[in-house]
Every structure is written in C-alpha cells, then in structure tokens.
Amino acid sequence: MSNISKTSQSPEKCLKAESSFQGGYFQFKQLELEIKFLAADLVQIDWKYPVPPVPYGIIAQDWPMVETTFEQRQNEWIISSSKLKVLVSQEGSITFYTTDGQLLREELPPQRQGQQWLHQAKLQLEEHIYGLGERAAPLNLRTSPNTDEPPRSYQMWNYDMGGRYGPGADPLYLCIPLYLGLHAQGSYLIFYENPYRATFSFKDVARAEFEGGALRYYVASGEPAQLLKRYTELTGRPVLPPYWAFGYHQSRWGYETEEVIRSVAQGFITHNLPLSAIHLDIDCQNGFRAFTIDPDRFPKLANFSQELKERGVRLVTIINPGVKAERNRKLFEEGIAQDIFCKGEDGKLILAPVWPGMCAFPDFTNPQARHWWSRQYEYLLDLGIAGFWHDMNEPGVFTLWGDATLPTVTQHAMEGRGGDHREAHNVYGLLQAQAGYEALRNYQPELRPFIVSRAGWAGLQRYAWTWTGDIDITWQALAQTIPTVLNMGLSGIPYTGPDIGGFKGDPTAELYLRWFQMASFLPFCRTHSANNAKPRTPWSYGEPTLSIVRKFLKLRYSLLPYFYTLAWEANQTGYPLIRPLFWLDNEDRRLWDVEDSFLVGNALMVCPILKPEKRSRRVLVPKGHWYHFWDDQVLEGKCEIELDAPLEQIPLLVRAGSILPMETGQRLILHIYPLIEGYSQGYLYSDAKDGYGDWRLDTFTLAREEEGLELIRSEQGNYDFPYSEIELYLHGMKLQQVWVDGEEITDFSPEKLVCCLFNKVRLIVELMIVDS
Numbered sequence: 210m211s212n213i214s215k216t217s218q219s220p221e222k223c224l225k226a227e228s229s230f231q232g233g234y235f236q237f238k239q240l241e242l243e244i245k246f247l248a249a250d251l252v253q254i255d256w257k258y259p260v261p262p263v264p265y266g267i268i269a270q271d272w273p274m275v276e277t278t279f280e281q282r283q284n285e286w287i288i289s290s291s292k293l294k295v296l297v298s299q300e301g302s303i304t305f306y307t308t309d310g311q312l313l314r315e316e317l318p319p320q321r322q323g324q325q326w327l328h329q330a331k332l333q334l335e336e337h338i339y340g341l342g343e344r345a346a347p348l349n350l351r352t353s354p355n356t357d358e359p360p361r362s363y364q365m366w367n368y369d370m371g372g373r374y375g376p377g378a379d380p381l382y383l384c385i386p387l388y389l390g391l392h393a394q395g396s397y398l399i400f401y402e403n404p405y406r407a408t409f410s411f412k413d414v415a416r417a418e419f420e421g422g423a424l425r426y427y428v429a430s431g432e433p434a435q436l437l438k439r440y441t442e443l444t445g446r447p448v449l450p451p452y453w454a455f456g457y458h459q460s461r462w463g464y465e466t467e468e469v470i471r472s473v474a475q476g477f478i479t480h481n482l483p484l485s486a487i488h489l490d491i492d493c494q495n496g497f498r499a500f501t502i503d504p505d506r507f508p509k510l511a512n513f514s515q516e517l518k519e520r521g522v523r524l525v526t527i528i529n530p531g532v533k534a535e536r537n538r539k540l541f542e543e544g545i546a547q548d549i550f551c552k553g554e555d556g557k558l559i560l561a562p563v564w565p566g567m568c569a570f571p572d573f574t575n576p577q578a579r580h581w582w583s584r585q586y587e588y589l590l591d592l593g594i595a596g597f598w599h600d601m602n603e604p605g606v607f608t609l610w611g612d613a614t615l616p617t618v619t620q621h622a623m624e625g626r627g628g629d630h631r632e633a634h635n636v637y638g639l640l641q642a643q644a645g646y647e648a649l650r651n652y653q654p655e656l657r658p659f660i661v662s663r664a665g666w667a668g669l670q671r672y673a674w675t676w677t678g679d680i681d682i683t684w685q686a687l688a689q690t691i692p693t694v695l696n697m698g699l700s701g702i703p704y705t706g707p708d709i710g711g712f713k714g715d716p717t718a719e720l721y722l723r724w725f726q727m728a729s730f731l732p733f734c735r736t737h738s739a740n741n742a743k744p745r746t747p748w749s750y751g752e753p754t755l756s757i758v759r760k761f762l763k764l765r766y767s768l769l770p771y772f773y774t775l776a777w778e779a780n781q782t783g784y785p786l787i788r789p790l791f792w793l794d795n796e797d798r799r800l801w802d803v804e805d806s807f808l809v810g811n812a813l814m815v816c817p818i819l820k821p822e823k824r825s826r827r828v829l830v831p832k833g834h835w836y837h838f839w840d841d842q843v844l845e846g847k848c849e850i851e852l853d854a855p856l857e858q859i860p861l862l863v864r865a866g867s868i869l870p871m872e873t874g875q876r877l878i879l880h881i882y883p884l885i886e887g888y889s890q891g892y893l894y895s896d897a898k899d900g901y902g903d904w905r906l907d908t909f910t911l912a913r914e915e916e917g918l919e920l921i922r923s924e925q926g927n928y929d930f931p932y933s934e935i936e937l938y939l940h941g942m943k944l945q946q947v948w949v950d951g952e953e954i955t956d957f958s959p960e961k962l963v964c965c966l967f968n969k970v971r972l973i974v975e976l977m978i979v980d981s
C-alpha cells in the first residue's frame with residue numbers, strides 16, 4: 210500500500226456544528242463527522258463515507274439512553290458524558306479526556322486520499338499498546354526492534370504463512386483492527402469498524418492506514434477489564450463452550466485410519482492419561498473434499514464415534530471452505546444451482562487450488578450461502594462428530610506467487626449491497642464460523658457448539674475458538690505463544706492455544722515437555738503436528754516426560770471447575786481467561802511488558818520455562834501476597850524473585866484470597882488461600898456441562914477474623930449442586946477447630962476437612978508465618 214501523501218484531503222475548516230442525539234454533528238469543508246455516545250464510556254465516531262460498513266462485527270444496536278451535553282468553546286466543541294469528554298477542534302482533531310481531566314487520546318484530523326484513510330493519534334511517552342488480534346509480536350506492540358529503526362508495522366489481512374511461522378511474522382490468520390492504549394493517565398480501547406486491509410504502526414504516533422471503507426470507529430475508556438466489557442457488549446460476548454472443550458485434545462495431520470485413531474485413544478487408557486477429544490485432519494476426507502469421509506479409511510464412523518464417546522472422547526473434524534469444482538458432485542452442483550459461489554467481475558466462477566484441487570468458494574457474505582453451508586454439517590453430525598475445525602478460511606489458497614488468497618476483484622454479496630474481496634477478505638472466516646455455529650444450533654439445539662476457526666475478525670468470539678496456527682518448533686516460538694494469547698484475549702478472543710510442541714517437525718523431549726506444562730493452563734490444550742512429524746503423544750518420549758505430562762494433565766483436569774467458571778465469567782463480561790499481569794495492577798509499570806508469565810483468571814499466575822536446560826527463572830510478582838502452589842510458602846508481592854523450576858515443575862503462584870475450585874470425581878475441593886487480612890470472594894459456576902438448561906453460581910466469601918476464618922456460601926440459579934461432598938483444603942495454616950453450619954466437627958486433619966454443602970464454615974487456625 211502506498212503511503213498517503215501530502216496531496217490527501219483533510220477535513221479542513223469546520224463550517225457547521227450542532228448537537229445531535231447523544232452527540233454532535235460537524236460539517237467540515239471536506240468531510241462530515243458524527244459523534245454519538247453509546248454509553249457513558251463508549252463513543253462512536255463516524256467520518257461520513259458514502260458506503261457505510263456492513264455491521265459484521267457489531268451486535269449491539271440498541272443501547273440505553275446516555276446523558277450527554279454539547280457545548281461550544283472558543284475554538285472547539287465539547288461533548289461530554291458522566292465519564293468521558295470528547296473535544297472536537299475547528300480542524301477536525303478529536304481529543305478524549307476523562308471527566309476529571311486526564312488526557313486519554315489525542316487524534317489528529319484524519320486524511321483521505323481516494324479510497325484510503327490515514328488516521329493518526331499522538332501517543333504518550335510511556336504509552337503501551339496491546340491488541341490487534343493474533344500477532345507474533347511482543348506483548349507491547351509498540352516495542353521497536355531498535356529505537357532508530359522504523360516501528361514494527363502490523364498488517365490487517367488474514368493470512369496463512371503456509372506451514373510455519375515464528376516471532377516477527379506478520380500478518381497471521383486472525384487480524385482485528387482494535388488496540389488498547391495504557392499510559393500514566395489511564396487506558397482506552399479503539400476499534401475500527403473497517404475490515405479492509407490496513408497497516409498499523411506505533412511510534413510517536415499511532416498510525417492506521419486503511420485501503421478503503423469507512424472511517425467509523427469506537428473509543429471506550431476505563432480500566433482494561435471495563436474496556437473488554439464494553440468491547441464485547443458491542444461485538445458480542447464469548448460463547449460458553451461445552452465442558453469437554455477444556456479437556457485435553459489430541460491431534461495430528463496424518464491420523465489416516467480408524468485403526469490408528471483407536472490405538473491412539475487406547476494409548477491414553479494404557480498410560481492412564483485423560484483425553485477429551487481427537488481431531489481428524491484432512492486425512493479423513495474423501496480426496497480432501499469438504500463434508501466427506503473416506504469410506505475405506507473410516508468405514509463405520511458412526512459406530513466408531515459412539516465407541517469413543519462412551520470412553521469420554523469426542524471427535525472433531527476439519528472443514529475447509531473450498532468446494533472442489535467437479536461436475537456430478539452434489540456439493541458443487543448444488544452450490545452452482547443456488548448461485549452461492551464467489552465470482553469475478555465478469556460473472557465467471559473464481560477458482561483456486563487448495564487440497565482437493567481447483568475449488569470454488571462459498572460467498573459467506575451472502576446469507577443464502579451461509580444457510581446452504583450450514584445445512585452441510587448434518588451429515589457429519591449424524592456420524593457423531595462433536596465439533597468442527599475450520600481451517601484455510603482466511604481464505605488461503607495455493608499460489609506460487611502473489612497473495613495466497615482470492616483475487617481482490619472477487620465479487621461478494623455483502624448482505625446484498627455488493628462489494629469485493631478487499632472488503633470481504635477479513636470477515637470471510639468470521640462468517641463461515643457464523644454459518645457453522647448456526648448449523649450446530651439448528652441440528653443439535655440441546656448442545657452448545659464447539660467450533661475452532663483459524664481465521665476470524667472482530668466478533669469471532671460469538672461463535673468459535675481459534676488456535677495459533679502453524680507455529681515453529683523452537684523455544685522462541687514457545688515463548689511467542691504467551692504474548693500472542695494475551696493480545697488475543699485483549700482483542701476479545703479468549704479461547705486459543707498453540708499446537709503443543711509446534712507444527713512442522715519434531716521438538717526435543719524437553720521442548721515438548723515445557724510446552725505442555727505451559728499449555729496445560731491455556732484454554733485450548735491440544736497437541737497437533739504436521740504430517741511429516743513423528744507421532745507426538747504424551748508417551749512418545751518415554752520417561753520422565755510421560756509421568757510429568759500426566760501430572761500436569763491431571764492437574765488441568767482437576768482445575769476444570771475453575772476454567773469453566775472463568776468461561777462463564779468470560780461469557781458474562783468478556784474478560785479473557787488468560788490475563789496479563791497488569792490486569793491486577795495497571796499502576797505498576799514493571800508489569801506492562803511482562804510477557805513470560807500470565808494469569809489464569811485472577812487466582813493463578815503461571816511462569817513457564819521458555820529456554821532449554823533452565824531449572825529456575827526470574828519472576829516478577831504483582832502486589833499482594835502469593836502462595837507457592839507446590840509448597841504453600843507465602844511471599845509478599847511487588848518483587849522480583851528467582852524460583853525453582855526442575856523439569857517436573859514450573860513456578861506457579863496463587864494469589865492470597867483465592868478460593869480455587871478443583872474436582873476429583875464427585876468431590877469438589879475448595880483450595881483456600883487466605884488473605885493476610887480482610888475478605889475475598891471466589892466463584893463456582895455449574896450446569897449440566899453442556900446445553901442451555903439450568904445453571905447455578907455458588908459464591909464463597911472468605912473473611913479473615915481474629916482467630917481464624919469464616920467461609921460463607923451463597924447461591925444463585927436452579928441447577929442442583931453437582932457434587933456429593935466438599936473438601937475444604939486450607940493452605941498456609943493449620944486447622945484447630947471447625948464448625949460447619951454451627952455444628953462442631955472433630956473429624957479433620959490439620960489441612961483439610963470433608964463436609965456436605967454448607968452455608969457457613971468457621972475455622973480456628975494456627976497463624977501462618979509469612980516469609981519476607
């Protein structure tokens with residue numbers, strides 16, 4: 210894309226300004242601007258453009274009323290709510306302040322040249338930038354390779370690197386034109402409702418150059434948590450997945466037959482390892498065709514999927530969007546008859562090679578095409594397939610040169626208003642996910658859909674999970690996973706994870722193990738690899754890898770109630786499950802760049818080992834008291850310490866005040882990590898583990914008292930409590946006397962007791978000793 214030159218058009222002088230509904234309208238000499246508050250801390254800015262965006266990203270259309278005021282000052286206008294002030298200058302620059310006068314964001318007047326837009330905002334000296342969807346970049350996207358060099362630039366163009374990528378690769382499969390700015394005066398989020406190709410960079414200014422489309426964007430103000438809440442109110446909250454999705458997934462490109470898969474599943478039983486899903490890659494298809502199963506390799510898939518399901522293992526199959534262009538095949542013929550494939554300007558089908566050969570591409574921006582596509586899942590659902598894995602949906606095609614996707618002139622319906630691939634490209638995967646989601650909702654209304662999509666855009670969280678694609682088999686690629694997952698979470702997409710061990714090739718036992726230890730705390734925990742890799746399962750490397758992986762897998766499974774409760778929270782609020790450390794304290798600037806550790810919810814801090822032969826590592830700890838997960842030692846935060854990491858463990862810290870719900874069979878184990886003083890809360894969400902029936906939320910309030918602790922439970926919802934007993938496990942102190950609902954209990958050990966569903970527990974404890 211060419212840089213926008215000096216000849217471009219700026220708004221020029223403001224000719225007319227007036228108050229409009231919850232905002233203001235401005236007529237500049239060259240451009241028109243409409244500003245509208247959607248909430249007191251969320252504002253829509255619309256530089257008028259003849260063709261408004263199709264609202265693929267947005268789901269919230271009706272917002273409650275907001276009180277705003279519109280004033281004119283000497284050289285500017287001010288529109289304010291109770292939280293945010295927006296200043297518009299005579300020349301069209303827009304500045305955002307909090308109502309108490311903190312400067313959040315300072316935009317220069319936009320510039321337009323032909324169909325392109327250049328939008329810039331001055332950045333504060335210490336400002337850090339996060340988001341942009343899936344990036345193989347540092348956590349702080351403003352981090353320069355070198356201060357004298359031009360800043361990193363980030364493309365918005367969903368892209369398949371073709372089999373491997375490492376740190377620095379850009380763009381990847383899932384771009385979202387959204388970023389968060391965090392600086393000394395506060396934090397904000399900006400989301401551009403524009404799916405065209407764009408280039409972003411962050412140096413003294415944040416630059417966003419769009420190749421076309423409208424310059425309509427949203428600015429939210431507040432703490433990071435509040436920003437995610439508003440953004441996912443606008444673009445949709447993340448789905449609540451079925452419980453099994455948080456289990457372990459085993460995958461590989463190259464599981465060619467039912468027999469191979471049966472023996473993999475058997476291996477998990479033999480080696481005493483839990484397993485929730487096996488993924489079938491393109492090997493299971495008939496000539497790589499979408500919605501087919503090779504009858505020779507999987508002669509009785511319905512029976513086989515049932516057999517696996519009885520062992521608690523679900524099958525997930527891959528789906529690519531390309532439909533093989535061949536006469537006398539139902540899928541292609543039907544698609545032609547119903548006119549759902551993409552065409553060029555000349556009205557001819559656009560064909561491009563992918564796995565099955567020359568393919569036609571459904572135009573997912575056409576509602577009829579989505580509907581038609583969604584009907585195709587029935588066949589696989591009837592065979593007992595439990596979830597779908599959308600690959601190659603950037604869309605990616607095989608080319609020897611140029612952009613490995615559909616030509617930009619490809620025509621798209623864009624819900625009837627018409628457009629071309631420049632506009633449709635980045636929403637292609639999102640809309641395929643929508644079609645898949647609707648298919649599962651229609652054919653299995655009693656089950657919650659599980660879809661994993663490689664590509665996507667703003668709003669993908671409404672339908673699908675994703676994964677980080679074909680990441681390299683290197684220690685650097687392992688380390689890259691953390692900032693990639695964190696920035697995805699800050700972009701509204703909480704469900705992702707890496708191919709454990711990397712995609713193409715064979716990791717060493719140590720790399721696989723360290724990767725596994727990290728991924729066992731990420732939402733999507735799946736080993737996957739390319740077809741040229743050696744079989745990669747937890748037992749492929751023998752001992753001690755197997756035993757250590759087993760320990761981590763069992764820990765993950767015992768933590769499923771915690772993951773599930775966080776998923777419920779994400780569904781209610783948009784908070785990511787995996788959070789950067791600054792989530793807990795964004796005033797501690799040391800935390801702004803931490804990309805070698807992450808939080809799971811607010812309770813657990815995970816510090817993976819990211820280098821070979823390392824048996825300890827430095828850990829930056831946020832404020833507050835923290836317990837070592839492995840030995841219950843307590844440390845005071847706001848410090849940096851060296852922690853042990855023998856091969857069989859990684860540093861794990863639990864924040865004081867946490868009540869961590871774990872399970873083993875019918876027993877709920879509440880791990881209590883008391884605060885030094887005051888009180889804290891923990892939650893447990895439960896339902897039938899799938900579906901849309903009753904649910905319940907148990908809230909545990911833990912209060913530190915003079916001689917001990919009080920734990921009070923309250924509940925909401927109608928689902929019956931799913932455990933037959935509760936174990937209370939006390940960390941860092943010893944139990945001396947216990948009352949459950951007023952009755953003294955004598956049968957307990959110094960650290961734990963077992964009881965039934967209680968309302969109130971009093972614990973007299975021996976005081977803990979705090980390390981300093």
Ligand code: MIG
Pocket residue numbers: 461462490491527600601663678679737738739
């Ligand atoms: O052209 O289906 O990222 O996970 O194993 C490669 C084969 C196509 C790319 C995916 C990868 C998958 C592979 N696919």
